[in-house]
Amino acid sequence: MQSLIVTFYINGKACAYPVKPDQTSLDLIRNGLGLTGTKEGCSEGDCGSCTVAVGSLAKGRIYYRAMTSCILPAVKLHGKHVITIEGLSKGERLHPIQQAILENRATQCGFCTPGVIMSLFCLFAGSRHPSVERINAALEGNLCRCTGYESIRQAAYQVSEGLRRRLISAGRDILPEYEAKVRKGLAGIKGGPDAVKVPEGNEGGTAAYHAPKTLPRLFAILKRMRSCRRYRLISGGTDVMVDRNIKGMFPENLVDISGIPALDGIKLGRKNLSIGANVTLAQIIESPLVVRQLPVLAETAARMASAQVRNAATLAGNLANASPIADMGVLMLALGARLKLASPKGSRTANIDDFYKAYRKTCLGDHELIVRMEVPLGGARYSFLKSAKRRAVDISTANSAVKLKFSNGMISEARIALGGVAPIPILADKAARYLMGRELCEETIAKAAELAAAACSPISDVRGGAEYRRTLVRNHVVRHLAALKNSMSLVPSTKRGQGCV
Structure with a gap:
């Protein structure tokens, strides 16, 4: 297996350490560096016992984010400052x-x-x-x-x-007293995943790490691999490391796209909000642009996973993972997003309606990836709901999202998306068509809820039975439409995007 050298700081001390592409930061911290204060619990990023602070240098300051080290690839520590529990106290004085x-x-x-x-x-x-x-x-x-x-x-x-x-x-x-020293040290480390050193004689192996800095370089790497089964693209890498920890599965090649600037950033266009494939859920929550233009997107992101996972996980990854209960998949379907895709053969645009093909299958072709997601803006109202065993850090039993536009009190556009009730996220088209040209009265809401429930084909599993999921959908739609009806009298319709979660 390929060996890599990552250079970083840990608890104020410079470190250059050999790691493997499939090695977790937790393994490096506990077994490599002997810092056993960080604990291993669930091995899938849920319990938080392995949380560490990972600091990145930007504009002369170190910004720290909590990360679950059990699903953070060790190679991702390059150019960072890691603080563990051992790095907080000052001698006998507690933090x-x-x-x-x-x-x-x-x-x-x-x-x-x-x-x-x-x-x-x-x-x-x-x-x-x-x-x-x-x-x-x-x-x-x-x-x-x-x-x-x-x-x-x-x-x-x-x-x-x-x-x-x-x-x-x-x-x-x-902040620790060694912070100033670390700032100077990090400034001297060539940053970015592409700067990870591959020792001579270790260029290949059963698991290799690639970190292109441009899309052309990415495509050149992918073309050499021929089969898509030989690699996994990662930005945060959370799902890949869960597979490694729980299922013992790891790809032959790990291709890290987090260092490609073309995949970064949130931009406001004339009629849409454009979100890069590397944008994390945390960045969406913290973006003033998202909060102002499309608050339902930030509110939905805040209901997903935990702060630690949101600091690494991306919106694009949530879509490409193609889970039928992915919260962002359902929301983006309701919003009518368009996906900018690219491959060695060129680029194209796909409607989110055509993205999901079958269970865990998408329209992405060989060596193709999501580059950006574009969400239309303008005069609509939105709502997202999820039902789960826990309010936080849990996947949905069922989830749903609704987008409505009104004209003179009548519905002029409607989209109702459902998750957890079919092999893929689906649109309740009959319910949406029924709403067109109608006011949101009690009878209309009840009928739309029944039509949405009829669109479902759920299964029974440990999270709930099929009929329970239909009931959830029926109740979700009633809550969505009642909330959006109430919002019409509370918020001026001239605002671009109103939402409730």
Whole structure:
């Protein structure tokens, strides 16, 4: 297997370490570097016990994000600053977050505690006075079977209050004292995944890593591989590492597209919002452009996975994964998105309506990838709903999204998308056609809900029976249409995109 050299900082110390393409950051941290404070729990990014802070240098500052190291490829640490639980305290003096955890009795068995503390560290390193909602969101990806969470939240509130009253210094107490040294060191590391070194004599092997910096270079690599079965494209790489950890599966070649600038960024066009394939769910949530132009997109992203996973996972990856319960697949179907695709043979545009072909199958051809997603804007109202066992960090039993346009109180355009009730995300076309030219009265809403439920062909599994899923769809559509009806009297229709989740 190919060996790679990643250069990064960990807890303030420079490190150049050999890794394998299929190696997780957790394995490197615990078994390679001997930092065993970071724990291994679920091995699929759900429990948060392996959370570490991963810092990236931008505009002279290090920005830290919480990451689940069990599904973060170790090669992704190149040019980063990693902080683990061992890197927070200063000798015998505890970090303010550690001290708050202790004083509020917010730890019992202690297995989850390092991950909890690192999630809170990333929160307070980036936001001096987070709201209660943001504190709770930061902790969603950290499971604790002992405390009941209230003591953990109280510890976070104590730190927040200490910052507000200036009892704790954001710069001196929250950030480690070695931060300035690390900033200088990171500036001297050639950044980007393409800068990972391949030692001489290790250019190939059973698992090889490729990190092109341009689309032409990407296509040249893909053409050499001939068969699509020989590689996986990754940006965040979360699904690939879950397959590696749980199923023992890993591709012959890992092709990392996260360093291709053409796949970055969120742009506002004359009539659409254009989102690059490398844009993460976290970037969507944090984008003022998305929040202003298409709030339902940011709100839906916030309901997916955890903060740690959203920091790595991309919208494009959620679509290309082709899961019938993918939240973004259902939302983008309702929004009527268009996908910009590219391959060595050229580029084309595909309507989202034609993207899903069968269970886990899309219209993507050989060596083809999503480059950008374009969402139309202009005068519509949107709604997204998901039903799951848990409110956060859970996949949907069923999900749905609705887009409506109104003209003089009558519906002039309607799209109803459903997930978890067929092998692929589907449009309830009969229900949408029925809504055209009608007002949203009680009778209309009830009839549309029945038509949507009739469009389903669900299965029964551990998450729910077929009839239960039909009931969810029926209730979802009633809730969607009632909410959108109410929004008409609350918000001026001149705004480009109104949403509710």
